[in-house]
Amino acid sequence: MTQSSQLTAKILIEALPYIKQFHGKTIVIKYGGNAMIDDELKSSFARDVVLLKLVGLNPVVVHGGGPQISSTLEKLGIESSFVDGLRVTSQETVNVVEMVLGGSVNKEIVSLINSHGGKAVGLTGKDGNLIRASKIDAKEDIGFVGKVDKINPALVRHLEQDNFIPVIAPIGVGDDGETYNINADSVAGAIAAELQAEKLILMTNTPGVLDKDKQLLTGLDGKQVAGLIEDGTIVGGMMPKVECGLTAIRHGVKTAHIIDGRVDHALLLEVMTDSGVGTLIRN
Amino acid sequence: MTQSSQLTAKILIEALPYIKQFHGKTIVIKYGGNAMIDDELKSSFARDVVLLKLVGLNPVVVHGGGPQISSTLEKLGIESSFVDGLRVTSQETVNVVEMVLGGSVNKEIVSLINSHGGKAVGLTGKDGNLIRASKIDAKEDIGFVGKVDKINPALVRHLEQDNFIPVIAPIGVGDDGETYNINADSVAGAIAAELQAEKLILMTNTPGVLDKDKQLLTGLDGKQVAGLIEDGTIVGGMMPKVECGLTAIRHGVKTAHIIDGRVDHALLLEVMTDSGVGTLIRN
Amino acid sequence: MTQSSQLTAKILIEALPYIKQFHGKTIVIKYGGNAMIDDELKSSFARDVVLLKLVGLNPVVVHGGGPQISSTLEKLGIESSFVDGLRVTSQETVNVVEMVLGGSVNKEIVSLINSHGGKAVGLTGKDGNLIRASKIDAKEDIGFVGKVDKINPALVRHLEQDNFIPVIAPIGVGDDGETYNINADSVAGAIAAELQAEKLILMTNTPGVLDKDKQLLTGLDGKQVAGLIEDGTIVGGMMPKVECGLTAIRHGVKTAHIIDGRVDHALLLEVMTDSGVGTLIRN
Amino acid sequence: MTQSSQLTAKILIEALPYIKQFHGKTIVIKYGGNAMIDDELKSSFARDVVLLKLVGLNPVVVHGGGPQISSTLEKLGIESSFVDGLRVTSQETVNVVEMVLGGSVNKEIVSLINSHGGKAVGLTGKDGNLIRASKIDAKEDIGFVGKVDKINPALVRHLEQDNFIPVIAPIGVGDDGETYNINADSVAGAIAAELQAEKLILMTNTPGVLDKDKQLLTGLDGKQVAGLIEDGTIVGGMMPKVECGLTAIRHGVKTAHIIDGRVDHALLLEVMTDSGVGTLIRN
Amino acid sequence: MTQSSQLTAKILIEALPYIKQFHGKTIVIKYGGNAMIDDELKSSFARDVVLLKLVGLNPVVVHGGGPQISSTLEKLGIESSFVDGLRVTSQETVNVVEMVLGGSVNKEIVSLINSHGGKAVGLTGKDGNLIRASKIDAKEDIGFVGKVDKINPALVRHLEQDNFIPVIAPIGVGDDGETYNINADSVAGAIAAELQAEKLILMTNTPGVLDKDKQLLTGLDGKQVAGLIEDGTIVGGMMPKVECGLTAIRHGVKTAHIIDGRVDHALLLEVMTDSGVGTLIRN
């Protein structure tokens, strides 16, 4: 018996309490950033998702796709203006967004997971009326940029039970059938809340929430988060992610995680080991 | 009581034997042509599908999308050459095809059905590995044009049982995860065969199979079809449709129908009344 | 395509919202009057019941049988006296009533429905202890005329689930096994209440509730009914029917309907179209 | 502890192997003769049936009713002629037969069983299309005297599973909805065969099959029965009963019993003790 | 028909209401004393348990084993001291207790029941963590003598549903996996309470609770028991049994019985006849 076999056994055994604790629980993962671009990270993500499903957890993937949208809009010669960081989204633009997210990005992720042995099914918010949406509240009309009004979880629940892995593009549908582009973090948060998920995991291109000295904060509660926002430690792009996590845990999700998607197998490490790879937010 | 009420009752009652006969049976519908373009026809198609589901049948929709593909390819400045009527399909082209069929056309049909009260779920052949495909046999390599190797019916079966209406884009996935564009009639036929469907209904822009005198032939068996091909009555675009129907019934589908999708409620009339709207092919 | 095909489709489609709304719901129908005598009406009633069952509703039929009872009593030379319109019912009489209702009328309706493709099962209140009864309160003893004490719904529920159509004769059973003849409207109302039915439909030989000017009142609430009774608009034989409807809706039945059973397909028209055929009573 | 308590225990314990052996098995009982007339025998029969059901067997009761039919025909002034012992049965007569068997005799048995704590449900062959019938083959037309063409066991199976006790009147229904009076022994035999019953028990007014010396024959196989018929030992009214039993065991019923219904608790003794109360026929 | 056959039938029929009343109910039996030593009593006990199971009740057996423990300790030369009637139980002693109860006594009872046609499964409190225990409260440390902290009923529930008869040795398991010997009456009471049993039956070597004149008290309520304890009528070894019964009924068990296990078929007579064989305690 080699040293390395024993290490293997030890590591498998150490995963035991996590498998036990999370058995049958839903884990909603916002997939995006480098983990969706780098080939090795893509493959490690797909393997992680398949393993989680196999050992009895229920991963649900929500994805973005900003770069692919921009690239296709550009190829089609459709120019975008931005207001407060949000793309002004005409009917023509939202049609492209839907086509890219639902037809291209979504199916690539489905295929990726399936090629690693999973049974993924791609959805947008139109399928089974999954995501009912309406225009976000904004100072000026920026078109078909939506916010989640209601999640209809029946389809996702059925797919979970039938052992499929739902992969969801953040497209919502309005009362009159109109299409909305919605922020993927928000969709992941709303789905996690509706499913009363065990975990909401946001994969980012950062190490997590940092303190003033750029040191990683591994665990925060709601009060601490409020303090960090007030004293200006949490700013910029991290702000909406932290708020998304807070909202989720206030609606019954056990924990929210902002993790570093640039780390190989970040997802697996976060769920199945003691080695956190980012910041955990709890009530 | 008005005359019209009695007519209403009479018509509902006449549907009785059809509802009874087809209860719990699967009806695979190839949706395309004018019925996918004209607003009134679209709405009547969606209502038909929802009604069939409600009274206990299991409609499964397979759609094409040639015009939308061409239009998007054109907008993107991608030129296509054709060999024997088939588009030479590069990697770049098949990516556009997948994006348009799976992300745009598919979701529009899903939304259309849902807005009439159904619970549709859009799929491509990648979802749940539904359609395994490989390159078609052809004299020269025309790229990612595929033929169906195997249908994995589990996902469609689950959705049927959970009262959803599957809407399927004719995209197949190869052994190495590559994407194939497949003829929608063939996909509909293969799915009908795998599901041992009661009916395969191909919606076309023609009245059905015509005889030498351009009169509609309402019912044909395999032998008669063979004769009509031999004597040159069935030619051109009707040929592959008739062959698709023949293949389906040889694999256990009860009847195949080539119907006139330009007629309002063609689908409902075909399934639920004596008034055929096209040609029926049986063994 | 003929004009009439399009009309057919239109009418089927218009039934869609009703099928959807009442799917899986129980509809209790008091069957009687001309609809039980006229051959064409009998056939149209049976077809209606079978269609309702087929499209997913759960019809439960309760029937009377006064004329047949009178005719058999007469043949047997048993004379009846009446008190306040109620037949004085001796042991000998109630035995005949039970025999006629349970053995003759009930089985004729069962056979009628079955011959139109349904799966009917005839019951009296003795089967599965369905209807527990005791003597009605009356000034003088009029024998075995009963009122419902308790409905045991288990048998009806099982038959509904197993896709049978229960057909119930209004015979109740007392604590000592004695037989009671009960008013069929009351039995229908009590069963509708116990099953928390969607609708209680009383088929009569009148157009419905009429106002002072003999015009049909198509919709009434409890308050309006009270007013109409007070001001003498509702009188005579309509009174107990209206009260039966009121009692049912007060016990949780959604709506009660007094319809004109002399109209062909009155039942179907009431349930599946906008064209009411009588008076609707709601809370 | 008294002597009698120990006897009680001993007797209960002796029933153990029978309860075990017949658990979940169907026992079809032809109920008739004195056991249907004498009050004490009626009560002991009902108790027996309820006990059998409670300890896990599935009794199915089929009954006759000749005396009640004759009495009602007489009261109605309808005269009957007989051909070969079979009543010539006009439309008017069969209507009375159906009314008496289905509405009077059947419900009395249902009520009897229910009053002893069972949950009986009365049926005729029209309910759920239970007994499909046609005219018996006879030298001359004797009207609506039928033979069983087909048993549809679904309704009886459902009632068994839902813990009800089916009580069946021997009325059959023809292809055109016509009513047939059928011999109750034959109906019991056909139902036992269709249900693949453990036992068919025919309750008679005789001690069972007797030999030439009028001694009871307690056990016979098919060959022995044939011999006894040939040598004239079995004659008269016993002949059809023995043949009914033979037919049943040839169609898969384990054993057929011709028992003495004049004995208190004959049914229970036959099923649950060593003390046979008649003749057993096996293959 | 002999006299004795009729008696047999009468006795079987008299058991009817008991079978009905206790159908599907759990009966927890503390088995011990002479009934566990005398061969005839053992056999009658096993038959009783099997019969109860067969007719639809769910017997659960808890047993003691004092004499066997003493005998084995003696053979092994392990001496015991006693404090207040409780054996001081060292680690070595409790190991022997567990071995004797779980490996010898328990399996003998299992085998006994199985040889009479039952399907028994032997358990100790370690199996499926059935009995969580800790040290009893006592003036001085007497070692591994335990009290029940918690019953985990899942295993027993599963075995009941799967038609097995659980036979339980009164061994508990502590938080650190340590083994406890627990009084079998207490274990039976705690299991009866957790399962919300219909009856708790304690089999003893006494006729039941006696009054001052040594006459059997056949029925007592809580108040009467309190009085009998206060006035010194209930003393000695009867005290803990009575208290165990009282505790059980206060936790929802319907009735508790202290019966004379020296009587043949005491268990069956108690459950299935009017002839009580001891004292019943109810709330």
Place this chain on the structure above:
Amino acid sequence: MTQSSQLTAKILIEALPYIKQFHGKTIVIKYGGNAMIDDELKSSFARDVVLLKLVGLNPVVVHGGGPQISSTLEKLGIESSFVDGLRVTSQETVNVVEMVLGGSVNKEIVSLINSHGGKAVGLTGKDGNLIRASKIDAKEDIGFVGKVDKINPALVRHLEQDNFIPVIAPIGVGDDGETYNINADSVAGAIAAELQAEKLILMTNTPGVLDKDKQLLTGLDGKQVAGLIEDGTIVGGMMPKVECGLTAIRHGVKTAHIIDGRVDHALLLEVMTDSGVGTLIRN
């Protein structure tokens, strides 16, 4: 991210195909030797079993207990003689064997697994009549040494489905209820065959099957095993283990493994990694 986290992830991911392949499959493990004595090995074994169950496999444990039996016999002053390596087993001896295996060793393993988070249930062959046995064929009568006649798998199947881990002592029961001590390897093999297990794993105190040069043979088929026996490579105590494995695979078990139980986590490594820890035998 540390190096070690990545290693953790890599190892978990490498287990993926094994988890997938063996999902829902039964693995029968003969537990014995050092792995049952050394505290660290015991703990690692328990963890392995619990992990296998958690990730979806169904481990079934069969254990021996020779040393504990010898020690208790010695303490009780019972001497044993041996014939051909088999203990001559008197009634007194077999009673001790049953008590030690079923009451002491079995419960210790149950408790061990439960303390690591599993839900184990201990059984002997008497529970649910699991192991029917009779005397082994031998030259002279060596008493209650048995061989397996029949496995009744119902109890084990139920426990598997209800998520318990069966732990089985190799005690069989004869037709007359007599107790047999059976070789634990044989019991494991018979149970594996009856359950059509995926794997039979025999834990030994050897590295596996060695060749003439004392090098481990990692994989053998039936033919190779035959050759090795013939040429005298396989001898002594390894012989019966190899034959037990051969018998199992001939009865439908996929693979049999003779592994080195002295290796930490030998079980886990065998099932979930490429690193075999012994010899695999396949057809």
